[in-house]
Structure formats: structure tokens, C-alpha cells
Amino acid sequence: MAICKPGPFGHPSGKIGNTIFYMLKGQPVCRSNGKPGKVSLKQKANRQEMSVAMELLKPMKDFINVSFKMESAGSVKNPHNLATSYNKKQALTGDYPNIKVDYSKVVLSRGLLEMATDLKVSKAADGLQLSWDSGMEEHSALDDIMMVLVSHPTRKRASTFLNAGRRGDGSCFIPLDKDWMLKEQMEVYVCFKSSNEKLISDSAYLGNLNGAPDSPLEKAEKEKYTGIKARFVQVAADYEKKKMDYAEGVIGSKAFRHLEKEYQVLRDKLAHMPGKPS
Incomplete structure (x- = not known):
């Protein structure tokens, strides 16, 4: 049964027949609730794409909630919705039933802030050493904060560093305290956010470390x-x-x-x- 709170001409809330009505971030929406028919090949592919994208992004929740916070503000989408949309379209490769992630195309932020150049990453004894060109025309940009995410696909985990260093420092160290972290597959991503958290850059892929296991x-x-x-x-x-x-x-x-x-x-x-x- 659906309920029309404002009156007979208001937006219903609940179920009418096979349609469900509800509010999403202040916007009235509805969806069908009928029995699904025979699944087509395109539907199977879409489901696998969604599954692969969700598996990729689930360990990155803390990073995404910050990196897509500004873009999602004022819209009906949340940070995870945006991340899923970008990566389902851009970061997947292959055909059903062998769809997988192209880690070089993963998108973890979108924004107008300038990305640093000459980005490099290397393994150290107990973590990762990152460096970049710190030169910027605007002095205030030197206070931009680098965010770093290290994905560990074989473990379905991610290491998140939301305040890894200042743009003006030109380098930072990322500690990785588990023995397996420096031995297994790592995919490294960075972005910059302004010190007042009103601007963010596009994310950048720094590359793979330790290779990748066979699918x-x-x-x-x-x-x-x-x-x-x-x-x-x-x-x-x-x-x-x-x-x-x-x-x-x-x-x-x-x-x-x-x-x-x-x-x-x-x-x-x-x-x-x-x-x-x-």
C-alpha cells in the first residue's frame, strides 16, 4: 500500500501494484517490482560489469567518500554512485563472461585542480616512496594535499592515505606494515585536494608494482x-x-x-x- 503524505495529488510512498515509490535525497522516484523475464546476453554482461566494478570499489570506500564528495554535493548521486558510473564505463575491459578491470583506466576523482607532473613511485624497505614536481605558479597551491590509494586486488583490500603530504614537499612516504603488501600485486593512485577542500584534481595512475596474477x-x-x-x-x-x-x-x-x-x-x-x- 502506498501513502500520499501531502494529499491526493502528492507523491505516493510505498507500493502500488508492481511499482514502488520513495524519496531519494529529496527527489521522488519509483521503480518496478515485477518478476524478471529471461535474462539476455546484454543483461548478463551488464550484471557482470556491475559486479566487477563493485568488487573493485568496495575496499576504496573511504577514499571515494572524500574524492567524489565535492562532485556529488547538491546532486541526487552519492560518491559511490559516481565512482561506479565512471569505472563501469571506463575501467572495464573484455567481453562477458570474461570482463575484468583495466587498472590503468580506473577513475578515483574528477575535478579542476591541477595534477602534479613527473609522478614516480618506488618500493622501499617498509613502504612506498612517491615523488613529483612541486613547482606551481600559484603559491597557495603548495598547500594542496596529496591523497594516495594503494589497491591490493589479490586480497580485495586497499590502503588509503587521505593526507599523505603537501604538494610543495615534492615527495612523501607511504608506510605498508603487512609483510604481504610489498610482495603482492599493488595498483597505485593519487589525486590532490585543496587545503580548504573545495577543489580536487583528476586522479592519476602511478602504475603496477609486483605484476598481476593470472586470471x-x-x-x-x-x-x-x-x-x-x-x-x-x-x-x-x-x-x-x-x-x-x-x-x-x-x-x-x-x-x-x-x-x-x-x-x-x-x-x-x-x-x-x-x-x-x-
């Missing part, structure tokens, strides 16, 4: 390649031996033709299939 698809492809390669080595050795015997007329031609056919099929398959060692 489930890549693991499966490598396992399949390894199995076929082992069979090919066995068949090739038998083929080469019997090819010499066949030339001498020792073996029957039918068995040899079957062996030769398998040899050629496996050879051609290995030449074109994914999963080869890099």
Missing part, C-alpha cells in the same frame, strides 16, 4: 596449453621415429597416416591457441 581464464588456458603440448611432444617423438620406419617400408601406411594426422592437428593447434609461456 581464472588465463590459468585455464595455460593448463590446456600445457596438456596439449605434452601430448604433442609424445606424438612428435613417435611420429619422427615411425616416419623413418615408413620410409623403409617397415610399418603399415594406415596407422602411420593416423599418427601423421594427429601430429599435424596438434602442431597447428599449438601454433594458434592462447596460453603460451611468455
Whole structure:
């Protein structure tokens, strides 16, 4: 049952038939509540895109709540809505069912504040060392604050540093206190916010550290390649031996033709299939 608080012509609140009415940040909205039909391929792809984007952004909540706070102010969207929208459109790659994150295209802030140049990151004994060109025309900009996020995808975690350093310092140190942090995959992002928190820059991707593990698809492809390669080595050795015997007329031609056919099929398959060692 829906309730119209202001009167008979006001916006209802609740359920009418298969439609649900409610208020979202002061804006009246409604959505359907019917039974879903057969899921199309596009719907499956959209669902996987949303799932991958949500998994990426969930550990980044503290960072996103600050980095998208200014853009979401005065709108019906919250910081997480904005982050999801940007990254679902820009940071995903591949086709269903193998959609994954392109970490170089992840967006963690949007704004007009200038980003620093000559950004660099390197591993130290117990953390990361970041540096950048601190030169700016406006003296007040030297007080801009650097925000740093280190994503740990294999652990589905993120290390957030909302006040890592001042723009004028030209460098900062990011402590990472877990033993695994400096050994496993890291994706590093930064942005600047003004000292009065009224402006923010676009985020910048500083790069990957320690590489990335194989995806489930890549693991499966490598396992399949390894199995076929082992069979090919066995068949090739038998083929080469019997090819010499066949030339001498020792073996029957039918068995040899079957062996030769398998040899050629496996050879051609290995030449074109994914999963080869890099």
C-alpha cells in the first residue's frame, strides 16, 4: 500500500501494484517490482560489469567518500554512485563472461585542480616512496594535499592515505606494515585536494608494482596449453621415429597416416591457441 503524505495529488510512498515509490535525497522516484523475464546476453554482461566494478570499489570506500564528495554535493548521486558510473564505463575491459578491470583506466576523482607532473613511485624497505614536481605558479597551491590509494586486488583490500603530504614537499612516504603488501600485486593512485577542500584534481595512475596474477581464464588456458603440448611432444617423438620406419617400408601406411594426422592437428593447434609461456 502506498501513502500520499501531502494529499491526493502528492507523491505516493510505498507500493502500488508492481511499482514502488520513495524519496531519494529529496527527489521522488519509483521503480518496478515485477518478476524478471529471461535474462539476455546484454543483461548478463551488464550484471557482470556491475559486479566487477563493485568488487573493485568496495575496499576504496573511504577514499571515494572524500574524492567524489565535492562532485556529488547538491546532486541526487552519492560518491559511490559516481565512482561506479565512471569505472563501469571506463575501467572495464573484455567481453562477458570474461570482463575484468583495466587498472590503468580506473577513475578515483574528477575535478579542476591541477595534477602534479613527473609522478614516480618506488618500493622501499617498509613502504612506498612517491615523488613529483612541486613547482606551481600559484603559491597557495603548495598547500594542496596529496591523497594516495594503494589497491591490493589479490586480497580485495586497499590502503588509503587521505593526507599523505603537501604538494610543495615534492615527495612523501607511504608506510605498508603487512609483510604481504610489498610482495603482492599493488595498483597505485593519487589525486590532490585543496587545503580548504573545495577543489580536487583528476586522479592519476602511478602504475603496477609486483605484476598481476593470472586470471581464472588465463590459468585455464595455460593448463590446456600445457596438456596439449605434452601430448604433442609424445606424438612428435613417435611420429619422427615411425616416419623413418615408413620410409623403409617397415610399418603399415594406415596407422602411420593416423599418427601423421594427429601430429599435424596438434602442431597447428599449438601454433594458434592462447596460453603460451611468455
